Amino acid sequence: MGLSLRLATLIACDNAICGNSAIAATAPPVIKAESDDVAASIAFTAVLGIAVVLILPVIGASLGMDQTRYGVLAGLTVYAVPQVLAATAPVGIVATQVGILVKLVRVLMLGSVIFSLGMMPGNRESGAGLRTLVPWFIIGFLIMMTLRSADLMPSVMIAPLTKTSGVLTIISMAALGLTVDIRSIAQAGVRVMSAAVMSLLVLETLATILLNVLAIQ
Numbered sequence: 001m002g003l004s005l006r007l008a009t010l011i012a013c014d015n016a017i018c019g020n021s022a023i024a025a026t027a028p029p030v031i032k033a034e035s036d037d038v039a040a041s042i043a044f045t046a047v048l049g050i051a052v053v054l055i056l057p058v059i060g061a062s063l064g065m066d067q068t069r070y071g072v073l074a075g076l077t078v079y080a081v082p083q084v085l086a087a088t089a090p091v092g093i094v095a096t097q098v099g100i101l102v103k104l105v106r107v108l109m110l111g112s113v114i115f116s117l118g119m120m121p122g123n124r125e126s127g128a129g130l131r132t133l134v135p136w137f138i139i140g141f142l143i144m145m146t147l148r149s150a151d152l153m154p155s156v157m158i159a160p161l162t163k164t165s166g167v168l169t170i171i172s173m174a175a176l177g178l179t180v181d182i183r184s185i186a187q188a189g190v191r192v193m194s195a196a197v198m199s200l201l202v203l204e205t206l207a208t209i210l211l212n213v214l215a216i217q
Contacts, residue, residue, distance in 0.1 A: 001195040006033040008195070009117070010041040015199045018107045019045060019080035025110060030118050040189075044196040049079040052200070053087045060091065067094035069211055075102025076207035077200070085169045104141060 003011070009031055013022040020042050027033040056078065060070040070091050078084045081103055088099040147153045 001191045006031050007037040014045045017109050030114055040192050049083050053083050056087045057090050067092045068098055071095040071098025072102050073207050074099040077203045
């Protein structure tokens with residue numbers, strides 16, 4: 001699409017890994033992207049992410065997907081973790097759990113991808129540190145999952161924590177609106193919009209093919 005290497009890299013990391021978090025972890029410390037490139041990639045993917053949240057449940061229903069298949073589809077295609085929650089919550093708790101698990105496996109790519117980008121010629125001097133390479137909320141997720149799976153979490157805490165997570169999800173989804181600036185989208189240009197839309201279509205297509213090849217039920 002004629003995009004600069006840095007902008008194309010930001011859009012790729014955004015779509016493939018974990019949305020704006022991947023952009024923030026990649027842009028300044030690793031590839032030294034310009035602020036205009038960061039704003040353009042965040043603006044488009046924020047808008048597209050909201051569109052996917054609204055459209056994906058309709059697609060899942062029209063294809064007759066059960067909760068497991070839909071959860072995998074959402075986890076493979078939706079940009080950010082809060083958006084996966086929003087896209088799967090209307091379908092059911094199984095879809096939400098599967099979607100979040102699949103999505104967090106994608107997020108685990110963040111460290112290795114940033115490390116690889118940092119080792120490329122021209123980026124090695126950036127010296128991204130551990131605080132940049134480690135997605136810390138993933139560590140918290142793994143700890144909580146381990147406690148729950150090992151029955152080390154008191155049952156009396158499950159219900160209030162579940163309600164709290166629901167409230168925090170609503171807050172995080174509302175906060176995503178703060179990242180959307182229509183003016184930035186208008187200034188970014190047709191090429192960036194086209195690249196973001198095409199990459200989303202590729203994600204959706206690959207996810208659908210994977211579901212059928214692996215016969216996920």
